[in-house]
Amino acid sequence: MTQHQNRPVAVEDPQESIAKPPRISSVWPYVVPVLCVLAALSGFTSLGVYIEGRMDKLGADIQSLQGATAQHRLVNDIYLKILIQKPHIDPSLAFEIAEVIYHESTAFQRPPNLLIAMAEHESDFDPGAVSSVGAQGLLQVMPQWKKILGSPGKDLTDLKTNVRWGLQILGSYENHYQDLEHALTAYNRGSGPVDTALMREQSPNNGYAGRILKTYERLNAIDRAQIKQ
Numbered sequence: 001m002t003q004h005q006n007r008p009v010a011v012e013d014p015q016e017s018i019a020k021p022p023r024i025s026s027v028w029p030y031v032v033p034v035l036c037v038l039a040a041l042s043g044f045t046s047l048g049v050y051i052e053g054r055m056d057k058l059g060a061d062i063q064s065l066q067g068a069t070a071q072h073r074l075v076n077d078i079y080l081k082i083l084i085q086k087p088h089i090d091p092s093l094a095f096e097i098a099e100v101i102y103h104e105s106t107a108f109q110r111p112p113n114l115l116i117a118m119a120e121h122e123s124d125f126d127p128g129a130v131s132s133v134g135a136q137g138l139l140q141v142m143p144q145w146k147k148i149l150g151s152p153g154k155d156l157t158d159l160k161t162n163v164r165w166g167l168q169i170l171g172s173y174e175n176h177y178q179d180l181e182h183a184l185t186a187y188n189r190g191s192g193p194v195d196t197a198l199m200r201e202q203s204p205n206n207g208y209a210g211r212i213l214k215t216y217e218r219l220n221a222i223d224r225a226q227i228k229q
Contacts, residue, residue: 075102078112081219085120096159097125097138104163108171113223115139115163117215118170118187121208127159139166184209 079098082089097119105112122140123129135142136156145165146152154161166187173183173191186194188208197204 071102074112075099078102078116081113081116081222082119082125084222085116085215086125089125093127094125097127100159100163104160104167107164108167110167110171111216113219114212114216115167116219117212118166120215121211127162128157137162137166139163141165141169145169181205181209181213184212 075095075098078101079095082094082098083091086094101112101115101119105115119125119138122135123138125138127138129138129140130136131140133142138159139162141156141162143156146154146156149165149168154165156162156165170183170187173186174180176191177183177186177194182194182198182204185204185206185208189204189206194204
């Protein structure tokens, strides 16, 4: 049985009831014009310009810091999802993959959760993976794409190159089929079998797209759960 001890009663600090002054960040936009007017009336126009310039720089620095903080949070979010999908992955590798996925998904305006799902099913998050048919890297890009994309000397095991090319390939298939499921199937099978099946009014799906989209939706569910908290 737990013994209950007399606990001290919290006494409200009278200072807590005193209204706190507003934060500087909330009032400085109003302070700057006043300072500039006073400086101008006093004949110190250059001082007013100086103050305004310094405050503009401070505002830009604050915005830059906010952007860096948001980026750090999103990279960490991707990193944690990779760990969820593959708990035994090397943490440094997981973070490196997360950074690349963040930057490339942002550049191509694609959802990072889709890239995480593709990386898991394509290579199990292994940048050095090579398939039995020669596909290479995190997103298993086929070597013939080097010639198609005009960069025959590129290393497909390089994370940034592989993810960027994977996004370009998927994007080209999406533009062609106007359907994500067909585009994913073509990414896996090639466009030839998909086109043939569609011309015969048959389904080109081989199960690959369904697996990707199932993982994609599971990752999206994590995001929705975080929003509700």
